[in-house]
Amino acid sequence: MAKDAVLDFDNALELFEPVLGFEVHVELNTATKMFSAAGNPAHADNHDAAPNTLVAPVDMGLPGSLPVVNETAVRYSISLGLALGCSIARSSRFARKNYFYPDLGKNYQISQYDEPIAFEGEVQIELSDGTVIDVPIERAHMEEDAGKLTHVGGATGRIQGAEYSLVDYNRAGVPLVEIVTKPIFGADHRAPEVAKAYVAAIRDIVLALGISEARMERGNLRCDANVSLRPRVPAGEPAAPLGTRTETKNVNSLRSVERAVRYEIQRQAAILAGGGTIVQETRHWHEDTGRTSPGRPKSDADDYRYFPEPDLLPVVPSEELIEELRTALPEAPALRRRRLKSDWGFTDLEFQDVANGGLLAEVEATVAAGTSPGAARKWWTGEVSRLANARGVEASSLVAPASIAALQHLVDAGTLNDKLARQVLEGVIAGEGTPQEVIDARGLAVVSDDGPLIAAIDEALAAQPDVLEKIRDGKVQAAGAVIGAVMKAMRGQADAARVRELVLERAGGS
Amino acid sequence: MRHLGVLARIDLSDEEVQRLTGQLDAIVDNIAKVSEVATPDVPATSHPIPLHNVFRPDVVGRMLSREEVLQNAPDAADGRFRVTAILGEEQ
Amino acid sequence: MSELIRLSAADLAARLTAGEVSSVEVTQAHLDRIAAVDADVHAFLHVSDHALDIAADIDRRRGAGERLGALAGVPLAIKDVLVTTDMPSTSGSKILEGFLSPYDATVVARARAAGLVPLGKTNMDEFAMGSSTEHSAYGPTHNPWDLERIPGGSGGGSAAAVAAFEAPIALGSDTGGSIRQPAHVTGTVGLKPTYGGVSRFGAIALASSLDQVGPVSRTVLDSALLHDVIGGHDPHDSTSLTDVWPSFSEAARDGARGDVLKGLKIGVIRELPDSGFQQGVSACFRAALTLLESQGAEIVEVSAPHFEYGVAAYYLILPAEASSNLAKFDSVRFGLRVDVPGGTVEDVMARSRDVGFGDEVKRRIILGTYALSAGYYDAYYGSAQKVRTLIQRDFDTAFARVDVIATPSAPTTAFRLGEQLDDPLQMYLNDVTTIPVNLAGVPGISIPSGLAAEDGLPVGIQFIAPAREDARLYRVGAALEALLVDEWGGPLLDRAPLLREAR
Numbered sequence A: 001m002a003k004d005a006v007l008d009f010d011n012a013l014e015l016f017e018p019v020l021g022f023e024v025h026v027e028l029n030t031a032t033k034m035f036s037a038a039g040n041p042a043h044a045d046n047h048d049a050a051p052n053t054l055v056a057p058v059d060m061g062l063p064g065s066l067p068v069v070n071e072t073a074v075r076y077s078i079s080l081g082l083a084l085g086c087s088i089a090r091s092s093r094f095a096r097k098n099y100f101y102p103d104l105g106k107n108y109q110i111s112q113y114d115e116p117i118a119f120e121g122e123v124q125i126e127l128s129d130g131t132v133i134d135v136p137i138e139r140a141h142m143e144e145d146a147g148k149l150t151h152v153g154g155a156t157g158r159i160q161g162a163e164y165s166l167v168d169y170n171r172a173g174v175p176l177v178e179i180v181t182k183p184i185f186g187a188d189h190r191a192p193e194v195a196k197a198y199v200a201a202i203r204d205i206v207l208a209l210g211i212s213e214a215r216m217e218r219g220n221l222r223c224d225a226n227v228s229l230r231p232r233v234p235a236g237e238p239a240a241p242l243g244t245r246t247e248t249k250n251v252n253s254l255r256s257v258e259r260a261v262r263y264e265i266q267r268q269a270a271i272l273a274g275g276g277t278i279v280q281e282t283r284h285w286h287e288d289t290g291r292t293s294p295g296r297p298k299s300d301a302d303d304y305r306y307f308p309e310p311d312l313l314p315v316v317p318s319e320e321l322i323e324e325l326r327t328a329l330p331e332a333p334a335l336r337r338r339r340l341k342s343d344w345g346f347t348d349l350e351f352q353d354v355a356n357g358g359l360l361a362e363v364e365a366t367v368a369a370g371t372s373p374g375a376a377r378k379w380w381t382g383e384v385s386r387l388a389n390a391r392g393v394e395a396s397s398l399v400a401p402a403s404i405a406a407l408q409h410l411v412d413a414g415t416l417n418d419k420l421a422r423q424v425l426e427g428v429i430a431g432e433g434t435p436q437e438v439i440d441a442r443g444l445a446v447v448s449d450d451g452p453l454i455a456a457i458d459e460a461l462a463a464q465p466d467v468l469e470k471i472r473d474g475k476v477q478a479a480g481a482v483i484g485a486v487m488k489a490m491r492g493q494a495d496a497a498r499v500r501e502l503v504l505e506r507a508g509g510s
Numbered sequence B: 001m002r003h004l005g006v007l008a009r010i011d012l013s014d015e016e017v018q019r020l021t022g023q024l025d026a027i028v029d030n031i032a033k034v035s036e037v038a039t040p041d042v043p044a045t046s047h048p049i050p051l052h053n054v055f056r057p058d059v060v061g062r063m064l065s066r067e068e069v070l071q072n073a074p075d076a077a078d079g080r081f082r083v084t085a086i087l088g089e090e091q
Numbered sequence C: 001m002s003e004l005i006r007l008s009a010a011d012l013a014a015r016l017t018a019g020e021v022s023s024v025e026v027t028q029a030h031l032d033r034i035a036a037v038d039a040d041v042h043a044f045l046h047v048s049d050h051a052l053d054i055a056a057d058i059d060r061r062r063g064a065g066e067r068l069g070a071l072a073g074v075p076l077a078i079k080d081v082l083v084t085t086d087m088p089s090t091s092g093s094k095i096l097e098g099f100l101s102p103y104d105a106t107v108v109a110r111a112r113a114a115g116l117v118p119l120g121k122t123n124m125d126e127f128a129m130g131s132s133t134e135h136s137a138y139g140p141t142h143n144p145w146d147l148e149r150i151p152g153g154s155g156g157g158s159a160a161a162v163a164a165f166e167a168p169i170a171l172g173s174d175t176g177g178s179i180r181q182p183a184h185v186t187g188t189v190g191l192k193p194t195y196g197g198v199s200r201f202g203a204i205a206l207a208s209s210l211d212q213v214g215p216v217s218r219t220v221l222d223s224a225l226l227h228d229v230i231g232g233h234d235p236h237d238s239t240s241l242t243d244v245w246p247s248f249s250e251a252a253r254d255g256a257r258g259d260v261l262k263g264l265k266i267g268v269i270r271e272l273p274d275s276g277f278q279q280g281v282s283a284c285f286r287a288a289l290t291l292l293e294s295q296g297a298e299i300v301e302v303s304a305p306h307f308e309y310g311v312a313a314y315y316l317i318l319p320a321e322a323s324s325n326l327a328k329f330d331s332v333r334f335g336l337r338v339d340v341p342g343g344t345v346e347d348v349m350a351r352s353r354d355v356g357f358g359d360e361v362k363r364r365i366i367l368g369t370y371a372l373s374a375g376y377y378d379a380y381y382g383s384a385q386k387v388r389t390l391i392q393r394d395f396d397t398a399f400a401r402v403d404v405i406a407t408p409s410a411p412t413t414a415f416r417l418g419e420q421l422d423d424p425l426q427m428y429l430n431d432v433t434t435i436p437v438n439l440a441g442v443p444g445i446s447i448p449s450g451l452a453a454e455d456g457l458p459v460g461i462q463f464i465a466p467a468r469e470d471a472r473l474y475r476v477g478a479a480l481e482a483l484l485v486d487e488w489g490g491p492l493l494d495r496a497p498l499l500r501e502a503r
Ligand SMILES: [Mg+2]
Pocket: A023, A224
């Protein structure tokens, strides 16, 4: 595959205005599927289900099977619509979207078309410099997920070149809400950041509602990013018409959303600046290369032949239900951020560090478990994020807030020093158990008994008589060499402050 | 007609295309008369007996065993349905 | 030939309850009859291996003093459109040859729970598309009145099984007349319930907004008894009504006493002129009306100006829904797979569907795909849905003035096999009087009304009632049936030629 040319990002932005749009699919964590009473793999009870063990007749399109709507999925969808600032439709209905694909048991997807459950909303997102932007929401509709394909043979496990594919219908019928934005104008240089902040905002909202685990790496939250460019015009002239857009699929982390939008702006700009035209198509994001590749062009095959789903009836939520759900809405994430910032007493920079890392919920939970806000922040934005980056995963997926709180508790109690605590964290991440279990198994606690320390200090002082001289001459900083030797001898399992006290005491000759 | 065959995933032969085209023309001529009376003021009926809000409680019910899921499979491997290479991409 | 096979389900039930006969004997008698005549009739696609075991179990339970359902021990034929766990379910299609459902249709589960003994699966037009059962992938069923003629369709197998005394009662399904039109041409009884009155769960969908499962029998009471077993709310079908239904068998027994006809207002539709019907069909219809009038019924002319659009609307809605419902037959999870060497899954799907579906099915899938495709939706599917509203309004207006509407059940008596096979449009017109009933979701019944003078073949009369008034149809139907049987000196089927029994 030839490498596409890209234009420098700043150059691209000088020439063109990017227009963004997003389709975010949220898998709901109901106990059962959208249209069947089969267990939902997006629910915590079913994460480890073997292929084709969470299947009811309708999920695999068995002859004679019929769908029945999950009431909780409807409630969740209404709550999400309300949290997105949407109006809830007085009457909403399902439609069939007809297309053949092996992961689709019925060869149509039950979705919503002309009458979605929620429409016309707005989501506030906050950028790293504190700017707040309103993203306009077109609609949020209910639908079902498709099954999962595994491509076998060929080099990459990708569809191209595969010999055959295997189909698992566990995921078929998982309740989805698809959130579609209107075109987002004016993001300009911040377009990549707007993309990331928007998806993070959706994630925060569904987490606050408790309606999805929202783990992007598991596909609970999936983003399709639409990007188009239009030429800039001198001030006062009418804006150019919208350019042809591409839809980039498979963007499955916040970081990738940001990178994919940036890349697509640069790629399209290079084509347009060279006098070319953009093809309307879906594109695929490749995490490894940081590029997108062309997928399916829009064609006649996109004739989905929508029609009202005759097996299902309209959803007509009562005013009482809508009000009940509205009253039960959790604090809006934007408001919550303001509150947390003041509760924690962070500086702007400190808070943005947490917020931009998508770690508000983690820090909040860690603080709730008894850790000081400052310590919680340091763990999550520091060591945990470092380890997560190294592994290419989200920090939140690496370790539970309770473990971080337990770790910090052990540091506060003097059982661990910082270095040991980091080792314990790695043990926890490696699945060796709770911090205490890691300590026990690895024998990592700080030596709190002075006896062995004194023996080690005396040995070190005897080995470095010149240092002893210097300390006695009042050159206290010379103690560092002895302290280092002692820590080494103790293999790090000593409290450096206590060692220092003892060194000075022993060297003082008292 | 070819395009309809693609949309409907039916590999029509030339003979079938020819025959169906003729028959369909006659049928379509006949059924097109619905538009004579389908004026804008008439609402559409998609369900003969109107109902709404028919829901199921979110409680796990009977599922098929994997053996039942696969019992009619033309081909299967590793507990899953097996199909030959896929050309097109997900929608 | 055992005399047991000529008994109605109600009479068999009475004898079983009284202990005069066992379910094994009754079941064996019907299996023997099937063995004797079905090579000629071809009503069955599959005969159950378990029928005698199930019958024996019913006998054992009855012997142990267990309280059983009214029809316990009575054999039942099941249209192959209904999925069953112990017999293949093909819907008359090659694409589903040998398919074994891991679950039972709700109506089948209810029949089993009530102690009915499934005898086998009956033949039908492929995926219920047709009016003659000639579109079955497994060969046509023959009309017991004349083996050279069609038994109607799509449920020709169920109607012929009952008419040929191979089963006392059967399950059918009716999307545009597939229960009532076969009843008409075979001299039997069939009722399409109010939409939502009987569960569709496990009925292989043709057109979801039109399909209803219903009873097929030789007497009105038998249909009512079976309807009592299979009807009522099913949470697995979102379109299932939650109504508490009256006892249909009580309604039929009540109707047989005849007083229901006094003052009954029967509508006849002005826009269905006699000229559209075969002479003998019209004559039987008129004679039945005269007979009803003689018992105190009042015949009232009503107008249904939109009926004439019914067939057109039906042939848009049905193919559209069917094109989507039949998309699941793609060779991935079940059904026929035809490999394409070097081909992709898309090629395999398209090839399998081309080989697996018959001409009529392909014709309708293509028509439905066209009707739904972008740019045509409003003109076709959307307009057809509006015609539905207009036909419902016609019914509403008429039922403000009359209790039931009567029509001939179909325009002609049984035509010869092959006669209309090459003329789909002509074939589609066989359902002109039954289709509006499905479009409106109201119930309709067909009962035998006589033999056409010109060909000696059976003719049926259809009664239509407002939605949810299925019981009224059993009352009126049973009343007319009693009068006619009295007039004929016995059931119409007594006049059917005897079938040659194979040794
Ligand atoms: Mg999309």
